[in-house]
Every structure is written in structure tokens, then in C-alpha cells.
Amino acid sequence: MKTPIRFTALALSLMLGSGVACAADLKVGVSMSAFDDTFLTYLREDMDKQAKSYPKGDGVQLQFEDARADVVKQLSQVENFISQKVDAIIVNPVDTASTKNIINAASKAGIPLVFVNRRPDQKDLPKGVVAVTSDDLEAGRMQMQYIAEKMGGKGKIVILLGDLANNATTNRTKGVKEILAKYPDIKIEQEQTGTWLRDRGMTLVNDWLTQGREFNAVLANNDEMAIGASMALKSAGTKPGSVLIAGVDGTPDGLNAITRGDMAASAFQDAKGQAVGSVEAARKMAKNEPVEQNVIIPYQLITPDNVKDFK
Numbered sequence: 001m002k003t004p005i006r007f008t009a010l011a012l013s014l015m016l017g018s019g020v021a022c023a024a025d026l027k028v029g030v031s032m033s034a035f036d037d038t039f040l041t042y043l044r045e046d047m048d049k050q051a052k053s054y055p056k057g058d059g060v061q062l063q064f065e066d067a068r069a070d071v072v073k074q075l076s077q078v079e080n081f082i083s084q085k086v087d088a089i090i091v092n093p094v095d096t097a098s099t100k101n102i103i104n105a106a107s108k109a110g111i112p113l114v115f116v117n118r119r120p121d122q123k124d125l126p127k128g129v130v131a132v133t134s135d136d137l138e139a140g141r142m143q144m145q146y147i148a149e150k151m152g153g154k155g156k157i158v159i160l161l162g163d164l165a166n167n168a169t170t171n172r173t174k175g176v177k178e179i180l181a182k183y184p185d186i187k188i189e190q191e192q193t194g195t196w197l198r199d200r201g202m203t204l205v206n207d208w209l210t211q212g213r214e215f216n217a218v219l220a221n222n223d224e225m226a227i228g229a230s231m232a233l234k235s236a237g238t239k240p241g242s243v244l245i246a247g248v249d250g251t252p253d254g255l256n257a258i259t260r261g262d263m264a265a266s267a268f269q270d271a272k273g274q275a276v277g278s279v280e281a282a283r284k285m286a287k288n289e290p291v292e293q294n295v296i297i298p299y300q301l302i303t304p305d306n307v308k309d310f311k
Contacts, residue, residue, distance in 0.1 A: 024057045026088065026286045028279070029081030031074050033094040033118075035066040037196060038224050039249045039271060040092060043117060046275030047090070060283050062090075069163075071098045078102050081111075088112040088282035095165040097121045103129055112285030116278035121167055125293060130285065132277035132295040136168045139267035139299045140175020140219075143246040146265045146301060147217050150244055154185035155216035158208060160201050160229060161193040162221035169193070172221045172248060189215045194225040201228025209236045216243060223247035223254030223266055230262040250302050250310055258307045266302045268310055273297035 030047065032040055044064060051060040063086070067074035071094050081089050082105060089106055091113065093099050099120040106113040112128055119131040147157070159176060162169035173191075180186055190208055194200035201220060208215070209232065220226035226247030233243055240261055247254050250268030257263040277295045284291045302310055 025059045025061050026283060027061050027063065027084070027086045028088045028090060028282050028286070029077070029084065029086045030062050030064045030090045030092075031067050031077040031081075032064060032092045033067050033074070034069050035064075038251055038253070039222065039269065040117070042251065042271040043092070043275055046272045047116075047279050050276050050279040054283070060279060062279070067094050069094055071095050075101050075105070078105055082106065082109045086111065087286035088114065090114045090116055090278050090282050092116050093118050093120065093166075096167040097165065112282060114278050114282045114285070117274055118166055118168055119294075128285070130281045130291055130293050130295070132274055132281055132297070134269050134274065134297045134299055136171035137175040137178070139248045139269065140172040140177075141179050142175075142267045142299055142301045143248060143265055144176040144179035144219060146303065147219065147244050147246050148179060148183050148186060150264060151186060151216055153183050156187050156189040156214060157217045157219055158189050158205070158213075158215045159191040160204060160218060160220040160225040161191065162196045162225070164193055169221055176219050189213055194220070194228065196222050196224055198224040198228040198231075201225030202232045203228075205229040205232035206235065209233070209238075217264075218243060218245045220245065220247045223249045223251045223257070223263075226263055226266070227253060227257055230257060234262075248299075250300075252311075255302065255307055255310055258302060258304055261304070264303070268300040268302050270297045270300075 032044055051062045054060060065077045074094050078089060089111055091102060096118050107126055107128055115131045117133060119133045161173060192204055194204055218229040226245050229245050244264040246264055247266040250266045254266045274297050281291045
């Protein structure tokens with residue numbers, strides 16, 4: 001009887017050891033503003049890869065939730081994470097002006113909070129709250145400077161705005177207009193929101209063309225709307241390259257559009273950099289290790305000359 005007992009004890013020991021290892025993995029709740037957003041899909045995938053890159057027993061288990069562009073739903077998800085007693089929370093905010101309740105809830109519970117991709121509007125974040133983002137002002141400046149030079153400093157542009165609830169839209173557009181201030185002969189013909197969507201970008205540009213509006217360039221707050229603009233111009237029979245189109249993100253579809261000549265430029269937003277930065281920040285904060293409170297992942301200009309470097 002002794003031998004079976006010894007093997008049973010050994011098996012139990014291994015099981016308990018395995019359980020301890022699994023329990024050591026940090027549990028992090030992640031609320032994304034929308035799963036169907038193209039760039040955020042890449043961001044989510046890179047976050048998952050980063051979480052799985054850590055050694056077993058010293059890693060991170062991510063629980064993703066889709067807020068579906070609903071502020072109330074996102075707050076509810078954060079409250080659920082808190083009730084589950086997760087070790088940290090990562091939020092890609094639906095509305096950057098409506099993050100106060102999320103911050104208050106996490107802070108009251110003493111759970112580390114990381115905002116990724118979109119920074120809350122408030123200037124100073126409290127202790128225990130970190131933002132991992134990119135400078136959207138720089139993205140707007142970058143794309144507009146390149147297009148302004150290609151236009152020879154004169155002409156008309158239209159601007160496709162992202163979701164008006166996000167400061168990414170505000171800041172990218174502000175960056176565009178900062179550069180325009182140096183080029184008084186470049187005028188804004190139209191400026192409307194396409195809510196980050198390809199089909200909305202296509203519809204808006206198609207409407208402007210139908211109205212007989214003339215413009216030399218399209219400045220889009222993201223690649224999806226830029227691609228939509230390109231599709232509308234193609235459908236209208238516009239000569240390829242006669243209207244310059246610039247986006248933001250440097251998504252695979254955006255890179256292909258630049259390679260084909262459908263887009264003139266994009267500002268590369270590093271999804272992997274933001275993903276690694278946010279997951280690592282959550283991990284360190286959960287382990288009471290020091291972190292930088294505002295992590296900025298730089299943009300890079302993509303043009304036909306260097307597009308191959310981003311593929």
C-alpha cells in the first residue's frame with residue numbers, strides 16, 4: 001500500500017505546484033473602446049502577444065472586454081474587474097473626456113490603472129494611473145507638413161475627422177492646422193467627421209465630389225478614412241495621384257495603399273510599442289515596481305520612399 005500512497009502524494013504535490021505557478025500569473029482586465037476598430041484590433045493582438053511572452057508563473061493573464069463605444073458599458077466593465085479583484089486594469093477609453101469615474105473607481109479600490117492609445121483629457125493623472133500613448137499633435141503636423149510641401153504651399157484641402165469624443169481627433173486636427181498656419185495659401189474646403197470608418201470616409205468624399213467641390217488633398221485622422229477617400233476618388237474617375245491623401249496609423253492596409261500610390265503618406269502609430277508599454281506598465285504596477293507615468297511612443301512618417309521599411 002505504501003507505493004500507491006507515495007505516487008498519489010507526488011501527483012498531488014505536482015498539482016499543487018502547478019496551481020501555485022498559475023496563481024502567480026497576474027490577472028489584468030482590459031476594456032477596449034471597440035473591437036471592430038482596425039487599429040485597435042492590431043493593438044489588442046499585440047497586447048495578447050506581450051502577455052504570453054512572460055515566463056509561466058510570472059506572467060500576465062489578460063481578460064479583454066468590448067465596450068462597443070459605450071461610456072456606460074465601459075465603466076461597468078471596469079467595476080466588474082474591480083469586483084473580480086484583478087491585479088491591474090488597462091483601458092482604451094471610449095470618451096477621453098469621460099474617464100473621471102473610471103479613475104475614481106480604480107483609485108478607490110487601490111487597483112493600478114493604465115490608459116492605452118488614448119490619454120484622458122485631464123492634465124495631471126493621480127498616483128497609480130499611467131498613460132501609454134503617442135503624441136497625436138505630432139501625427140497631424142507630420143502628415144500636413146509632407147502634404148503642404150507636395151502641394152507647393154497652395155491649394156485646397158479637406159479634413160476627415162475621427163470620433164469627436166476622442167482627443168486623438170482634436171489633437172491630430174490641431175496639428176494639421178498648426179502647420180497650415182505657415183501656409184496661408186492652403187485653404188480648408190471642408191471638414192467633417194467620418195468617425196474613423198472607411199465607409200464614412202468614402203461617403204463624405206463622394207458627397208463632396210457630387211457637390212462639385214474641388215480640393216487638392218485629403219487629410220484624414222486615420223488610414224481607414226483615407227482609404228475610403230481613395231475609393232471615392234477612384235469611383236469618380238479622378239486621375240490617380242492628382243489628389244494627395246494622407247492618413248494616420250500605418251496599418252497594413254494603409255501601407256499597401258501607399259505602395260499602390262492610392263495614398264501619399266501616413267503617420268505610423270506603433271501598435272506594438274503601445275501594447276508592450278501598457279502591459280509592461282500594468283505588470284510593474286501590480287508588482288509595486290516603479291513606472292513612468294506618461295509614456296510616449298513616437299510617430300514616424302511613412303512615404304513611398306520608406307514604406308518598405310514598415311512592412
